[in-house]
Amino acid sequence: MSIDTNSDEARMILDMVRDLARTRIQPRAAEIDEKGEFPWDMKQLLAEQGILGLPFAEEYGGSGASELTILQVIEEIAKSCATTALMLCVQQLGSLPIELAGTPEQKKRYFPGLASGEWLAAYGLTEPGSGSDAGAMTTRAEKRGNEYVLNGMKHFITNAGLAHVNVIFAKTDMEAPGTRGVSAFVVEGDRPGFRLGHIEHKMGIRGSQTGELIMEDCVIPAENLLGREGDGFKIAMATLDRTRPGVGAQALGIAQGALDFAVQYSKTRKQFGKPIAENQGIQFMLADMEAGVEASRQLIYNVGRMIDSGSKNFGRQSAIAKLFTSDMAIQVTSDAIQILGGYGYMREFPVERMMRDAKICQIYEGTNQIQRVVIARDLLK
Ligand SMILES: Cc1cc2nc3c(=O)[nH]c(=O)nc-3n(C[C@H](O)[C@H](O)[C@H](O)COP(=O)(O)OP(=O)(O)OC[C@H]3O[C@@H](n4cnc5c(N)ncnc54)[C@H](O)[C@@H]3O)c2cc1C
Incomplete structure (x- = not known):
């Protein structure tokens, strides 16, 4: 149920x-x-x-x-x-x-x-030489009897070193053209030969651990293969189609948080003897911020409803929702800083953090350029 x-x-x-x-x-x-x-x-x-x-x-x-x-x-x-x-x-x-x-x-x-939340999950697709072009990955998984041996490295992985359930994409067929030789595996965090490498220092979402996952002769049972050999790229893309609205929802929440703060601030901060909210220049900024937030919300909720209704063709809407909402969140958080003036630039107030946090939503789970590729490809097919 x-x-x-x-x-x-x-x-x-x-x-x-x-x-x-x-x-x-x-x-x-x-x-x-x-x-x-x-x-x-x-x-x-x-x-x-x-x-x-x-x-x-x-x-x-x-x-x-x-x-x-x-x-x-x-x-x-x-x-x-x-x-x-x-x-x-x-x-x-x-x-x-x-x-x-x-x-x-x-x-x-x-x-x-x-x-239960006892375990965390991670999704390991990106490598130093393969970001937007995920098919260019070099991590290999070689079948030996009833096991696979993994060698390679993933980087920029959220929950690296913290997750017990790591889904790792690796090539099982180095000769197969394009993305066809990619397979998906579950690698448990305590497998010998599987370890955390460098941890990144980031601009935003600073409490999230982003790092390298290194595989050196990491042996996993063949039963850890997801689907069939060669299905990996399809699984990776189908996953991102489903989860991009979540990145959009993250951006939406950040933007709403910044807007709420800016509204309250503008009602209490006085310059020229009156609250700054009484200036039409500020009111129009707030109105544009609200319009962007509300339009984004409709896009995000719409794709959520499409997924819930069992639709199979939500990839374009998913990309649009993530693209539009994350761009909106950068605009809205930047405008919130502007409304707070110099105070907005200071760590003492949350809006500068919100702008730093919003930026990642334009980058991960496919950059916004890649979202445009997804949308255009679907439009032109
Ligand atoms: C904090 C953080 C957390 C992350 N978490 C994960 C994770 O959990 N799992 C995971 O697998 N990955 C994760 N990533 C990786 C993320 O998905 C990649 O960084 C992203 O896909 C871009 O790859 P790249 O950084 O190599 O940039 P590149 O692919 O090198 O892109 C550089 C620039 O070129 C543009 N570009 C590339 N190709 C095209 C094209 N065809 N047309 C137009 N422009 C193009 C890009 O849009 C970008 O502006 C994370 C990244 C960060 C920063």
């Missing part, structure tokens, strides 16, 4: 998340950003409250929430803390390849630990 978007249960989840965001998450956000360390207390909170279990079916201990509810929860958390919202995004990103291509046994093996 899954939770219907319009049900009392979905509304209760959102009310609960709104309350948690205000009372527990928002007070930690600045400190998480300042320290740049993974916030285990936030992970614990999301696990205890069942938030990390939202994408998983009840039979695995999750709640089987609708996609729309998951997007709304990401949005709600991102209003306060983009790093904490990303935890739910990546729990879905790292588990969807198993959802889409895994056997019932594989789901039984991995989903209960992920649904």
Whole structure:
């Protein structure tokens, strides 16, 4: 059974998340950003409250929430803390390849630990020489009897070194043209030959751990293959089609958080003897920010509803939602800083963090140039 978007249960989840965001998450956000360390207390909170279990079916201990509810929860958390919202995004990103291509046994093996929040997930596609051109990866998986031996390196991986369930894309056929030789595997975090490399220092989402995953003669059982050999690229792309709205929801939440702050600030900050909100120049900025946020919300919720209705053709809408919303979030957070003036530029206020956090939404899960490639390809096919 899954939770219907319009049900009392979905509304209760959102009310609960709104309350948690205000009372527990928002007070930690600045400190998480300042320290740049993974916030285990936030992970614990999301696990205890069942938030990390939202994408998983009840039979695995999750709640089987609708996609729309998951997007709304990401949005709600991102209003306060983009790093904490990303935890739910990546729990879905790292588990969807198993959802889409895994056997019932594989789901039984991995989903209960992920649904309870005991385990984190990671999605390992990007390499130093293969970002937008994911098919150019060089990580190899060689079949030896009933095992695969993995060698290579992934970088810029969210939850690197923290996740137990790592979905790794690797070439099983180096001769196959283009993307056809790519396969998908689950590599458990404690496999010998699998280790964390360099950890990145980042501009935003600073509490999220982004790093290298190194595989040196890492042996995994053949049963860790997802789908068939050669299915990997299709699985990787189908996953991103599904999860890009989550990046959009993260951007939407960040933008809404910045707009809310700017509205309040403009009503209390006085210059020339009156609140700055009384200037039409400020009012028009706020109105444009609201228009962008609301338009984005409709795009994100629409694609969530498409996914929930079982539609198979949501890839273009998913790319549009991520592209439009992340560009909007950069504009809105920048305008929020402008409305706060010099104070907006200071760490003391949250809007400069929100702008730094928003930037990543234009880059990961396919840059916004790649979203345009996806949209144009679909338009012209
Ligand atoms: C904080 C962070 C977390 C991340 N988390 C993950 C993760 O969990 N898992 C994972 O696998 N990856 C992850 N990534 C990687 C991310 O998805 C890539 O950085 C992104 O896809 C871009 O690849 P690249 O950085 O190599 O840039 P490049 O591909 O080198 O692109 C450089 C520039 O060229 C442009 N460009 C490239 N090709 C084209 C084209 N055909 N047309 C027009 N412009 C083009 C790009 O848009 C970009 O502006 C993460 C990245 C960051 C920064």
